[in-house]
Amino acid sequence: MAREVRTRFAPSPTGDLHVGNIRTALFDWAYARHTGGKLIFRIEDTDRERVTDEYIARAIETLKWLGLEWDEGPEVGGEFGPYLQSQRLDIYTEWADTFLKNGDAYNCYCSTEELEARREAQRSANQAPGYDGKCRNLSDGEIEKYRGEGRKPVIRMRMPDGETRFNDLIRGEVVFEHKYVPDFVLMRADGSPLYTLAVAVDDVLMKVTHILRGEDLLSSTPRQIRVYQAMGVKDEDFPEFAHLPFVMGTDNTKLSKRNGEVSIAWYREEGFLPEAICNYLALLGWSPGDDRENITMKELVDLFTIERVNSSPARFDMKKLEAINGDKIRALSIEEFLKRALPYLLKEGVIKGEASEVKVVRDALPIIQERIARMKEVVPMLRFLFVEEISFDQESAAKLAESDSQKVINTAISALEPVSNWQHEAIEGALRSALIDGLGLKPRNAFGPVRIAVTGSHISPPLFESMELLGRDRSMARLKSAVR
RNA sequence: GGCCCCGUCGUCUAGUGGCCUAGGACUCUGGCUUCUCAAGCCAGCUACGAGGGUUCGAAUCCCUUCGGGGCUGCCA
Incomplete structure (x- = not known):
């Protein structure tokens, strides 16, 4: 079973x-x-x-x-x-012919215009619009007449009286009375199949057992089932349906x-x-x-x-997607993170892909890993490491020009001159003693101007690590060029 | 209009008659931490659409109602 x-x-x-x-x-x-x-x-x-x-x-x-x-x-x-x-057209044609032969389907000669007019009439008469079955039982004479007019028929499925009842795995039992399911077109006059035919035929032929699809297709289910029946599929061999919520x-x-x-x-x-x-x-x-x-x-x-x-x-x-994405990013190993980050940096022209650049990126990733929610953010986060001239946004430039900021930067330069071991611990030590202890500033006010001078923005990866990654020469050069 | 589906915090959800004075996550607010931004931690706001039943007891079962959505094609 x-x-x-x-x-x-x-x-x-x-x-x-x-x-x-x-x-x-x-x-x-x-x-x-x-x-x-x-x-x-x-x-x-x-x-x-x-x-x-x-x-x-x-x-x-x-x-x-x-x-x-x-x-x-x-x-x-x-x-x-x-x-x-599109490569299975013969199969659909064959089944449509079979349905025709067995009387499950019939040729319909109604034109689009005629159908539309009748639908309109149904609507204004407050009836459910849908095919009225006009061509269900055409006499030979009528068929002859239509053919004579040069009409090409579509193939329409005959919905018998009664109802279709099936158990949706998500919604439970669903019932459609056939009076609300009009005869539907299986094939166009040019012989091309419609979804309703193709989907059902393929699901049967491909031995699909479970159809999980959007709930917008729920009301087309009786039509699919009708095709299964016409194909001679036994009830117990029908696929199960599960209509997913939107x-x-x-x-x-x-x-x-x-x-x-x-x-x-x-x-x-x-x-x-x-x-x-x-x-x-x-x-x-x-x-x-x-x-x-x-x-x-x-x-x-x-x-x-x-x-x-x-x-x-x-x-x-x-x-919420962003929150989950951030979690997944933080869960990445550095190697994996690197592999996934590189394409974004390459695409935006932040790096060219040289080995030396990749090494810098790898070293920088740990300090930005918990700061981004989307991979694309590696671009603004790391760009400062690869540009010759940094640029400032208006707010940062203004902040930098303040006399307090200028004083901080000058002090920072003096404090950093003697630092030869350019490690973040040493940088931090020198800056702390000069700015916090020396000038008596709050950390926020002390490091802010330095951050802007070095990274170009008041938002950046951790400052001391950033300076280490940037290197002594470039860090000092940026500080000096920030002095007016 | 008709047919069908759906209805728990702002959002995603847990919940299948008592464990629910309704739990978690995201968002938001406040706080802690802190070199910025994040991350992390703590706290807070906020929900069973409404009305009737059934029952000792209902978010959970039934009915009605309201609201949302889909379909109503020679689109899928």
């Missing part, structure tokens, strides 16, 4: 994969891994006007970056391929550009770690059941069950 679990992630890449897509992919992946089953990655590109090769390639890249490896699909193949629906934007509307970035590519550029994105997304609609929140991918796999998935929608919260 225990058939192997086979889940599938089947996006229709009409753009970059977004937060909602990935949350679904993550759950599909986690469930497959948890059960020791297989994850199938299938591209739903029956609408080739909107799905491009470029988007498909980016979707593949994004999943790989996140570490959501699939067992069957593009690049890896599998015995039930091909995994691009991930929404902060303002309670669907997540979009308006209320938070959606594209995973953006999060990557910004410096969110893949494991942080997965960790956070896992918490949107699922929880491990105890107070744990910072979990690894392995723990997610171990703990993930559909039973623990929530049924109510979740709001996406950037702040």
